[in-house]
Amino acid sequence: MYSFILGNESIKMALSVSAGGRVWRKFFKTFNFGPNSALKRFPTCTANGRLYSSSSDNVLVSKDEKSGIATVRMNNPPVNSLNSAMLVSLRSCFEELENDKSCRALILTSQKPKVFCAGLDILEIYRKSPDYVAQFWEKLQDMWLSLYGSRLVTMAAINGHSPAGGCLLSLACDYRIMAEGKFTIGLNETQLDLVAPFWLRQTMVDVIGYRQAEMALMIGALYTSNKALQLGLVDKLAPIEDVQTVAEEEVKNWLKIPDQARAITKMASRKPLLDELRKRKQEDIQTFRDETTRESVQISIQQYLEKLKAK
Numbered sequence: 001m002y003s004f005i006l007g008n009e010s011i012k013m014a015l016s017v018s019a020g021g022r023v024w025r026k027f028f029k030t031f032n033f034g035p036n037s038a039l040k041r042f043p044t045c046t047a048n049g050r051l052y053s054s055s056s057d058n059v060l061v062s063k064d065e066k067s068g069i070a071t072v073r074m075n076n077p078p079v080n081s082l083n084s085a086m087l088v089s090l091r092s093c094f095e096e097l098e099n100d101k102s103c104r105a106l107i108l109t110s111q112k113p114k115v116f117c118a119g120l121d122i123l124e125i126y127r128k129s130p131d132y133v134a135q136f137w138e139k140l141q142d143m144w145l146s147l148y149g150s151r152l153v154t155m156a157a158i159n160g161h162s163p164a165g166g167c168l169l170s171l172a173c174d175y176r177i178m179a180e181g182k183f184t185i186g187l188n189e190t191q192l193d194l195v196a197p198f199w200l201r202q203t204m205v206d207v208i209g210y211r212q213a214e215m216a217l218m219i220g221a222l223y224t225s226n227k228a229l230q231l232g233l234v235d236k237l238a239p240i241e242d243v244q245t246v247a248e249e250e251v252k253n254w255l256k257i258p259d260q261a262r263a264i265t266k267m268a269s270r271k272p273l274l275d276e277l278r279k280r281k282q283e284d285i286q287t288f289r290d291e292t293t294r295e296s297v298q299i300s301i302q303q304y305l306e307k308l309k310a311k
């Protein structure tokens with residue numbers, strides 16, 4: 001019964017041979033997984049189990065065939081900022097791993113220690129056309145839907161700074177291990193005169209609770225690793241050189257839980273937010289386009305960029 005969850009077809013197969021099939025059938029009927037749901041897609045994994053067909057090397061993937069644990073390393077120097085190409089590569093990588101029946105978990109980390117991800121590439125929203133920023137935002141939404149809605153165990157191995165979009169990636173995972181030391185994490189959008197969208201704000205609330213999230217979001221707080229651990233924004237700390245090993249150990253613990261029960265439980269708790277974004281996708285894109293192209297916001301972004309360069 002507890003076979004991998006690969007897509008609708010294999011779920012149906014599992015149900016038909018299972019004594020408890022009726023229960024699961026009722027579950028899937030009740031939750032009516034949407035068109036983008038990881039649980040609904042049919043797998044298209046390659047014959048030899050190797051995957052990832054991106055033509056660029058901004059995302060590096062390695063997979064341990066025995067354990068089914070894939071490591072996804074962001075590789076967009078100098079700071080892994082999320083530009084359009086990066087968002088497309090990440091999404092395609094997450095989807096390919098999702099559809100690889102031998103993959104059970106993914107660890108998301110940075111190829112360049114000290115910076116996990118500097119967030120959205122600010123240049124992608126500076127003096128760009130409304131259509132361009134709209135397309136950019138949709139790429140972010142799609143990447144997030146694929147990571148947050150993944151059937152896999154997803155673990156963020158945060159081996160450096162993780163502001164804004166870096167924190168977004170971390171919050172979309174199931175568990176967060178962060179490097180000890182001077183590194184920071186948080187949703188600092190308001191410092192750039194930006195407002196985090198509802199789906200991102202909600203993940204912060206879900207992880208650290210309403211009061212702390214409300215405060216953190218309003219002041220655009222960036223927390224040190226220690227403070228982040230105290231708040232529950234990350235789950236564990238490790239010396240920077242051990243973050244990957246600790247993540248692998250933690251994943252192995254998670255993989256002791258039967259995949260199907262774990263994934264269904266995860267989806268049951270995440271489905272409302274996934275559905276809400278799917279439903280309000282166009283409205284969310286429009287808000288982003290209108291907000292970011294506003295002259296006053298463009299001036300704030302320009303000032304922020306100047307501050308970054310002058311650092």
Ligand SMILES: CC/C=C\C/C=C\CCCC/C=C/C(=O)SCCNC(=O)CCNC(=O)[C@H](O)C(C)(C)COP(=O)(O)OP(=O)(O)OC[C@H]1O[C@@H](n2cnc3c(N)ncnc32)[C@H](O)[C@@H]1OP(=O)(O)O
Pocket residue numbers: 078079081115117118119120121122123161163164165166168188189192194195196197198284285287288289291292308309311
């Ligand atoms: C529907 C909703 C409607 C409206 C909402 C609108 C928007 C919501 C968006 C919400 C989602 C997420 C938003 C974001 O992610 S915004 C990005 C925020 N990021 C940051 O504030 C981080 C900025 N960077 C840093 O603090 C540091 O770079 C960092 C990560 C601590 C690393 O420090 P260090 O190693 O010292 O590296 P440098 O600072 O010297 O940077 C090297 C180089 O990279 C440039 N750079 C850094 N970060 C970015 C970035 N995010 N985008 C583009 N470029 C970046 C930096 O300027 C340096 O460039 P140089 O040319 O000087 O080498």
